[in-house]
Amino acid sequence: MAKNLLPMDALIAGYLLEAIQSSGLTYRQIASDTGMSINRIGIILRQESPPATLGEIGLLGSAVGLSASELVERAENVARQRQDYELVANESINEFPEGNDADYDHA
Structure with a gap:
């Protein structure tokens, strides 16, 4: 079964397309x-x-001279500004599995 694109996937792909078209490559x-x-x-x-x-x-x-982090940051900035724009398909994606959430805190 094909995996659907999340809104973030589409934003990032759009930025890549713009950058590639602008580059002339x-x-x-x-x-x-x-x-x-x-x-x-x-x-x-x-x-x-x-x-x-x-x-x-x-x-x-x-x-085209961009890093993955730059592309993700651009997409996140747009998504944050749009009240109706969801970063993920559903809330369960952001939930930790059962167990100690501290295992995932590496910031």
């Missing part, structure tokens, strides 16, 4: 630079499933 050039297939690049930039992994975001971003 072709998908073939990006594929050569990143080692990704042209098909996979197209899937990500068309916002199709499956969504980009963090590693893929980093590879595509680096091809």
